[in-house]
Amino acid sequence: EAGSERLRASINKGLTENRILEGAAMLAQAGIRRLKLYFMLGLPDETEDDVAAMVDLIQKVRAVVARPKGHPELVVTVSHFVPKPHTPFEGRPMASLAVLKDRTRRVQRAFGPLKGVRVNTDPPRMAYLQTLFSRGDEQTGRIVEALARGMSEKAAFKAGGFDPDDVVFKEWEPDEAKPWSFIDHGVDPGFLIEESDRAREPRETSSCRPDICRRCGVCGPGEEGTA
Helix, strand or coil, X not given: CCCCHHHHHHCCCCCCHHHHHHHHHHHHHCCCCEEEEEEEECCCCCCHHHHHHHHHHHHHHHHHHCCCCCCCEEEEEEEECCCCCCCCCCCCCCCCHHHHXXXXXXXXXXXXXXXXXXXXXXXXXXXXXXXXXXXXXHHHHHHHHHHHCCCCHHHHHHHHCCCCHHHHCCCCCCCCCCCCCCCCCCCCHHHHHHHHHHHHCCCCXXXXXXXXXXXXXXXXXXXXXXC
């Protein structure tokens, strides 16, 4: 889901580039030449180098599954990161539409003339709406109702009575009350803050083991386990 090992560690994927390429090689040796790769753009703390690493990784996978005759078939799906409530990135802002559009075009241009690679992506505006509806409060409900009545997006936003950018691009402080803070989902808010701090380093978190770990609070209180 990310091109660089730094970002993959940030989101706890635990996949090195070598493991990815080894997996692609195994599939190629088994005769599988059509692969689907999924990536996200706009992850928190993403840089231009991370985007370049994505392009580089796709090219390396293509080289691994190439064959003497014909081209490999790589279907690359690029989505845009949407910060969601009750996750370590819930308080982080969505990347700007201008940045997402630019980075998406960068990936598309890299493979436009290259045979054997097809890049699929949704407009960044879709991620904007997802972020708004994921993180908005009761005011956002007015926009939903307006859209349900058939209003255009522009008219619905006006009916909401607030600037949606203030929700989509807002960065909450770790201990700041959020529109969804009143919902008890079982996860200790302190755990999400800790995971967010780990992501910034980045430092991976070990797999969940209910028998040894009580860090997040879902399995009940107890001593902190292996992290």
